[in-house]
Amino acid sequence: MDDYFKSAHGRALGTGGPTCVTCHGSHAVATATLDIINKENCGKCHPYGQASAIKEAMRNTERLIVEIDGKINKFKGEGVDTGSWEKSLFSVRNRYHRLFHEVDTGKVIKLSGEFREELDGISKTLAKIDERGQRRKIIGAIVICGLLAAALITYLLKRTFDDISEP
Numbered sequence: 001m002d003d004y005f006k007s008a009h010g011r012a013l014g015t016g017g018p019t020c021v022t023c024h025g026s027h028a029v030a031t032a033t034l035d036i037i038n039k040e041n042c043g044k045c046h047p048y049g050q051a052s053a054i055k056e057a058m059r060n061t062e063r064l065i066v067e068i069d070g071k072i073n074k075f076k077g078e079g080v081d082t083g084s085w086e087k088s089l090f091s092v093r094n095r096y097h098r099l100f101h102e103v104d105t106g107k108v109i110k111l112s113g114e115f116r117e118e119l120d121g122i123s124k125t126l127a128k129i130d131e132r133g134q135r136r137k138i139i140g141a142i143v144i145c146g147l148l149a150a151a152l153i154t155y156l157l158k159r160t161f162d163d164i165s166e167p
């Protein structure tokens with residue numbers, strides 16, 4: 001709400017500016033995503049150009065957030081403790097998602113770089129975990145191969161021994 005009141009939209013409240021409900025709905029409140037920014041919604045009161053520019057500026061960082069979220073969920077499914085990354089991502093995500101209401105394309109572009117740096121940091125730790133998991137899988141495969149070889153040798157030895165000891 002603070003961001004909204006500071007924005008061109010908030011300043012035009014009562015004189016043609018959109019309210020929360022104009023964009024988010026009232027009874028059928030939809031999940032807030034960048035999809036709200038479309039020609040039909042944003043072209044009603046002014047040309048769509050600026051709206052399109054702000055959407056474009058936000059899209060890449062949004063994509064990174066979704067990508068990292070997917071990775072975290074994958075690790076979670078594999079039983080990795082993802083609590084701290086979830087918290088970091090949640091914090092970045094929430095700060096990022098309130099950026100829209102100022103409807104300030106320049107600011108979004110300027111801050112997107114900083115957000116991306118933070119996200120890259122999370123991405124890098126996740127990549128390290130991925131590497132470690134990969135290494136663990138290879139070691140696991142080697143151990144299993146070793147055990148199988150040992151079982152085979154034991155079996156062959158036993159057969160040879162049984163053959164020899166037969167009267």
Ligand code: HEC
Pocket residue numbers: 001004009018019020021022023024032033034036037058094096097098099100101
């Ligand atoms: C001009 C259209 C518009 C107006 C006016 C508007 N919003 Fe939004 N709101 C959006 C869009 C678009 C997003 C999604 C931004 C994103 O995905 O980064 C959003 C996101 C949000 C979110 C974030 C949800 C989340 O997932 O974190 C909240 C909360 C929210 N709006 C509340 C409000 C409130 C309260 C008001 C009025 C004070 C308001 N909005 C006014 C378009 C609008």
Ligand code: HEC
Pocket residue numbers: 007008009012015016017018019022023036037038041042043044045046050051052054103104105
């Ligand atoms: C109910 C009318 C209305 C709707 C709907 C609306 N706007 Fe606006 N918008 C305004 C008014 C009024 C202004 C301020 C005067 C102007 O720039 O035309 C404005 C200004 C803007 C600006 C310029 C901000 C600045 O500081 O110069 C952007 C960007 C913008 N709107 C984006 C959007 C987006 C994105 C949506 C759709 C999610 C949207 N608007 C929907 C009325 C609306």
